[in-house]
Amino acid sequence: MFxxxxxxxxxxxxxxxxxxGVMGFFAVLRGQSFAAHAIPNGAxxxxxxxxxxxxxxxWGLAVFAVGGALGIxxxxxxxxxxxxxxxxxxxxLGIxxxFVSFSTEYAEVTYSLLFGEVYGVGSNVLLPIAxxxxxxxxxxxxxxxxxxxxxxxxxxxxxxxxxxxxxxxxFLIVMALATSMTVPVVGALLMFALMIGPAAAARSFTKRPGxxxxxxxxxxxxxxxIGIAVSYHTNWPLGFFVGVxxxxxxxxxxxxxxxxxxxxxxxPASALGSATA
Amino acid sequence: xxxxxxxxxxxxxxxxxxxxxxxxVGTVVAVTSGVVGVLTVIRGQSFAGHSLADxxxxxxxxxxxxxxxxxxxxxxxGVAGAAIMELIGVQRRRxxxxxxxxxxxxxxxxxxxxxxxxxxxxxxxxxxxxxxxxSMFVISPDTVPxxxxxxVVALAVIAVLSRVLLLTSLSAELAAARGVPxxxxxxxYLVALAVAVSLSAVVIGAVLSTALxxxxxxxxxxxxxxxxxxxxxSALIGTAATWLGILLAYDSYYWPPHGHGxxxxxxxxxxxxxxxxxxxxxxxxxDRRVPVAAQAQEEEGACSPA
Numbered sequence: 001m002f003x004x005x006x007x008x009x010x011x012x013x014x015x016x017x018x019x020x021g022v023m024g025f026f027a028v029l030r031g032q033s034f035a036a037h038a039i040p041n042g043a044x045x046x047x048x049x050x051x052x053x054x055x056x057x058x059w060g061l062a063v064f065a066v067g068g069a070l071g072i073x074x075x076x077x078x079x080x081x082x083x084x085x086x087x088x089x090x091x092x093l094g095i096x097x098x099f100v101s102f103s104t105e106y107a108e109v110t111y112s113l114l115f116g117e118v119y120g121v122g123s124n125v126l127l128p129i130a131x132x133x134x135x136x137x138x139x140x141x142x143x144x145x146x147x148x149x150x151x152x153x154x155x156x157x158x159x160x161x162x163x164x165x166x167x168x169x170x171f172l173i174v175m176a177l178a179t180s181m182t183v184p185v186v187g188a189l190l191m192f193a194l195m196i197g198p199a200a201a202a203r204s205f206t207k208r209p210g211x212x213x214x215x216x217x218x219x220x221x222x223x224x225x226i227g228i229a230v231s232y233h234t235n236w237p238l239g240f241f242v243g244v245x246x247x248x249x250x251x252x253x254x255x256x257x258x259x260x261x262x263x264x265x266x267x268p269a270s271a272l273g274s275a276t277a
Numbered sequence: 278x279x280x281x282x283x284x285x286x287x288x289x290x291x292x293x294x295x296x297x298x299x300x301x302v303g304t305v306v307a308v309t310s311g312v313v314g315v316l317t318v319i320r321g322q323s324f325a326g327h328s329l330a331d332x333x334x335x336x337x338x339x340x341x342x343x344x345x346x347x348x349x350x351x352x353x354x355g356v357a358g359a360a361i362m363e364l365i366g367v368q369r370r371r372x373x374x375x376x377x378x379x380x381x382x383x384x385x386x387x388x389x390x391x392x393x394x395x396x397x398x399x400x401x402x403x404x405x406x407x408x409x410x411x412s413m414f415v416i417s418p419d420t421v422p423x424x425x426x427x428x429v430v431a432l433a434v435i436a437v438l439s440r441v442l443l444l445t446s447l448s449a450e451l452a453a454a455r456g457v458p459x460x461x462x463x464x465x466y467l468v469a470l471a472v473a474v475s476l477s478a479v480v481i482g483a484v485l486s487t488a489l490x491x492x493x494x495x496x497x498x499x500x501x502x503x504x505x506x507x508x509x510x511s512a513l514i515g516t517a518a519t520w521l522g523i524l525l526a527y528d529s530y531y532w533p534p535h536g537h538g539x540x541x542x543x544x545x546x547x548x549x550x551x552x553x554x555x556x557x558x559x560x561x562x563x564d565r566r567v568p569v570a571a572q573a574q575e576e577e578g579a580c581s582p583a
Contacts, residue, residue, distance in 0.1 A: 033378035034324040078557065082323035083495045087550055089327070090488035094546030097484065101540045189389070193382030200375045237393045243386015250379045254365065 008121040009228065012129060016182045017194060017224040019133045021217030022140055023175055024199030025209075030151045034082055035072055035172060036195050038089035040179040040188040042068045045096025047183070052099050058128070061183055065176035068092055073169045119238075121185060129181050136178040143170060148209055190239045194220055197246025204253035219249050299523055299541075302424055306477040307489055307515035309428040312435055312508045313473040314494030314515075316466065319504070320446045324374060325362060325467070326474055326490045328381040330483040332358030333475035335384045338391035348420050348479050352427065355475030358384060359467040420479075427476050434469040442466055443504055485542045489515050492549030499556040518548040 027036040043065035050060025068088050075084035140147070150157040150167035157164050182191050198219035202212045227241035317326045336354020337347045358380055365376045435442070445452040445459050453459050477486035497510035522545035529539035 028375055028378075031374045033374045034327070037324075037327075037378065037381065079495065080318070080321060080323075082321055083318055083491055086323040086327055086487055086491040087495070087553060090484055090492070090546050091550045093484040094488065094543045094550075097540045097546075098543040101538075101543075187389075189382075189385040192378070193386060196375065196378035197382055200379060237389045239389030240386045240393075243383045243389070247379050247383035247386075250375075251365070 006119075006232070008123060008126060009119055010225075011126055012121045012185045013224045013228055014221065015126075015129055015133050016186050016191070017220040018217050019136055019178050019182060020191065020194040021198055021202075021220040022137055022213060023178055024195035024220070025202065025213045025216045026140070026147065026151060026171060027175070027195055028199040028203060029148075029209075030168075030171070032081075032171075033196050034085045035069075036175065037192045038072070038085045038092075039065050039068050039172070039176050040183050040191045042089050042092030042096075043176070043179055043183055044188045045092045045099060046180075048096050048099035048103065052103050057184055058180060061180035062177065064092055065180045066173060069169070069172035069176040073165075073172055076168075077165070125184070129185065132177060132181040136174050139170075139174050143167070147171060186242075187239060190242050193239075193243045193246050194223065197243075197250045198223060201246075201249040201253035204257040219246075223249065296523065296527060298421065300520065302421060302480050303519040303523060304516050305425050305428045306480050306486075307493075307519045308512040309431050309473045310477050310486070310489040311493045311497075311512035311515035312432060313470055314490040314492075315498060315504060315508045315511050316435065316439075316442055316446065317470060317490060318494045318498055319443070320466075322373075322470070323487075323491050325359075325377050326470060327483075327487040328362075328377050328384075329355050329358055329471050329474045330478040330486040330490075331381055331388075332384040333471070333478045334483045335388040335391065336475070337479060338388050338395065342391050342395050346420070348423055351475040351479040352472065354384075355471035355478070356468055359471035360464075363464050363467055424476055424480065427472050431469045431473040431476070434465060434472075438462060438465055438469075439504070481545075482542060485545055488542075488546045488549045489519070492546075492553055493518065496549075496553045496556045514552060515549075518545050518552065521548055 024036070027033060043061045046060035046062070046064025046067075047057045048060070049064070050057050053060075071088040071091075072081070072085050075087065078084075146157070146162045147167050147170070149160070150162050150164045151171075154164045157167070179191060186194065199212075199216040201219055202215035205215055206212050223242055223245045226245055227238050230236075230241050231238040314326070317323060333351040333355035336350040336352070336357075338350075339354065340347045340350020362373075362376050362380050365379070441452070441457055441462050444455070445457060445462050449459050452462075474486055474490065477489060481489070493511040493514035494507070496514055497507045501507040501510050522541050525544040526538055526541040529544075532539065
């Protein structure tokens, strides 16, 4: 379970989980789950295009992911963001359908790009993944404070001279870069599950941003590690376990928040009286 | 003239059974999606609309696995997904976003499992492509009555609730003050959305389903201000895009690469997006110009560093 190719799988999945935790925190805070779904999913079309031209898949993914991010940012200025995201997503997927129909080996390629090929990670992929991942996390760290302000309190950020629009574009582009290298490993659909579930769960356990990011990364790591272990033994796809475990953590967080609300609610006066008596 | 017409519409287009079925079913889907889509865009629930298509697709994959009729798998999963989203969805818009995302993530994971198990048992690797992207030309004619019936149900729910829905969409507080059960209306709408979306996902795939739900509605809302007019325009735009898409896909058998048609979904999506972008280049009317200019100025001021 820890030898040879499996070791690569563990390393790649760990890197991906760290990135997903960090990016996911901001995606959830900003209410941009849809963009977090649309960018990796639409980038898949680029991979199909690159395959058609005989290029490296990473280039196709990067071009389409960044293009999608720019498109969402540009269209989102003139229209509602969810509409802009939906239209960019379908446009990219429509082009993807065209590319896929031209290629001859569509079925396996489609499946592996959507659901990931985590058990076939070669050593030559690990370095680019680690490098791009480090860049993404570093960029987020550099713009951490303005991004946090622009995400949580956009009006105050504008008043303080932080351009919320520029922050949004930066964030979407970093997400696109992070996506383009994680999609071949975990697949477009799972990257999304790994971003949203753990981050949303972390936010119901703690309100402090630093703690929430650390917790999101921790939960994402736990999700992936448990997923790989179970998937290795059952032979079922990793995607299923990641999706279900992430949702499980989210429900756990919701339950915890409900219990806390219940306990911190003001007690009735009679209960207080009997307690002091 | 007749010669010119037959040059655009390939001879044999209207005598081909699959094409006629595709035209009929595509129209039903475009009209239903167009009408429901206007409310979806007004309510800001595009993400839910797209997610329900994917959730319904998971149901289709599950039904494929156990040998049920795929249509019922789509419908059941879509409605169940809507119910779960509503159940765990916090009322605020941001909470709804996350609830939708978590349901979508779990559904996609399950789709991965169903497709995997499906390929284990029947070795049809093409299933994942067909289920995700759909194919209008392979609809079996015996599911058509069920498709039309569920489209009518979704439209009926919207028709009965449209006034109340618009009120709750524009101001939930005002609606609640008037005694409207806001939550129940929201659930009814979400179920109608689920029916409409699973209907279109089974026929044209999850991708195209979102395109026809959001694209025509967003375009028509830019052209028409009255919701009823916007619904009509949206249904017409969707139908036009679908017909034109089918026509172009049929013609594309004669385009390069030779002997290979281009997918319908590509054409319909491209037409829908182009239509939306065209709605921006129309001549700006006088009453709009002033607010837009003022807004631009205001935003420019806000963005420059203090």
